[in-house]
Amino acid sequence: MSNGQNDKPKNVIEHMASWITIPRFIFVLLLTIFLVSILFPFYWMVSSSFKTYAEIGGREPVYIPSALRMDAYKELFDSETDEYWNFGNNILNSILIAIPTAIIAVILSTLGAYAIARLYFRGKDLLLNSILLIYLFPGVLLIIPLFAMLAQLGARLGFEVRDNLPILIITYLAQTLPVALYMLANYFRTIPAEIEQAALIDGCSRVGVIWKITLPLAIPALVSVAIYTFMIAWNEFLYAFVFLNDRTMFTMPIQINTIYNDPTPRPHVVMAASTIMTIPVVFLFLALEKFLEQGLVSGGVKG
């Protein structure tokens, strides 16, 4: 029968053979390259944090540690060890900076974005289009005058500029508010104004409208702004590096840098500290990734 061959059920090999085509092969290859190049450093960081000093400094890299040793973590947290880093303090400092920054940034940018999106005032379009130009000025440019300015202000008003967490919070706000404003303003624009106008006609005050109608509808964008701002404050290096001198006031990035530059190399401790610093942020992002993408992209690029 001429059709017999076509009707015969394919065996496993033939099934696989027909599945493997060149485009699919390239696809899987590229995907694997990406995944490995991303996951390996991450794995290396976490696994190195559980190694002993001998495993770290040996002749060959230890890909799978023999056991989950807590040596590195003990050095970070246990005050009994020789080189006690008091990392718990640094974790606290980072939290004390990142969370207030995120909260204040959300509040201020919501108010400002609402004004830009809904209210009419002279200079509004100019403001929205040029606000991202703020980022033309790099941190290294601003830090010199900022340092000088704040030193003068501190001398006059009697506050210490260095080792001052609230000052650091304010500088982080300055770095994150423009993009937060931009993202939120664009997002607010996508919420139909008719809903709010209906409420206004019914006698609701402006603030009432913001609170009861706009905000609940904008939750994805608000969450994005909060996470994004938290991430920037948590990871930030330069300003913390320059403004913080006392080891007990260091945020995590600076302390990790200090551990790295210690005369006796202790990579496993560096990796342990890095793991502690990385896991919360990565976790936060992955858990709420949908919100972030919506916020980043919906207002960002035309089309």
Added chain:
Amino acid sequence: MTSAAERKSFKERWNSLQSREARLAWALILPTALIVFGLVIFPAIFSVWISFREVGLNNLNNVFNAPFVGFKNYIDVFNDFAFKFQGMRSWGAAVTSIVYSFVATISTVLLGLIAALLLNRPFRGRGIARAVFLIPYVAPIVSMAFVWRWILDPRPSGVVNDVLLSAGLIERPIAYLATRGLALLLVIIFESWRYFPFAMLMILARLQAIDDTLYEAAEVDGASTVAKFWYITLPELRYVIGAIFLLRLMWTFNKFDDIFLLTGGGFGTKVLPVLTYEFSFRLFNFGRGAATSMILLVILIAFMALYIGVVMRNVDET
């Protein structure tokens, strides 16, 4: 012609809905405006002022009385051996910055494009893959920089050395981040690795918005995959890619943390931000540091003006 009776009084204009609305708007924006103005715009202007004066540790507390020295700081920077281009062995900070920014941005966009194309069509595990692809962008720069430094460790215990030695590709371990040329290449690779998710997200969003009927029509006409990509996908992506390129170029040009943490600016990787830092906080010559950052800014603005004027003008279709 408005008579005196018809022209609105000042009081009426003050209380009009329009004015009240504008006042409310300004009140809502005020805190943000204050912070941004006080901590970004004013320091930027102040930086220009500082760049024309001699400011060191000795007069930092008395900075408003610092002596005016005209363009001396700028001339010092231009003549500085770290800044000038001195032939192929020693590029100088300005050229290094430009080369680094361009190449890193191009490869970031390319990687982002490839990643977006990979994630465009549904497949099993796509959600997880997309989440994993975001990790380099999201992880703290400190930890990622030190992990990479550790992986590129010059001793045989560094992973890259171990792999290459075992595969017989090299005979002796190489100090990757301490080799001129190689260090810059690696910094560029690191930069593209870290920031491709940003490009990927933007491109992916745009890709998903492309009308499928365009592709279907092309298939009917017998277009190959490559042709479909070249004549449909790419033109649709032009605006996004143009915008991403500009943004990333700007941010990469200004970046300090990444290079400082990876190589400290040594072995041919000294870029302008790192040079600025060194003038200001190693030599404590704040005037010169400010001048370097001004030069950085001017180069950047010049490029952006050129880019927006020439490239973006042709891309204004949606």
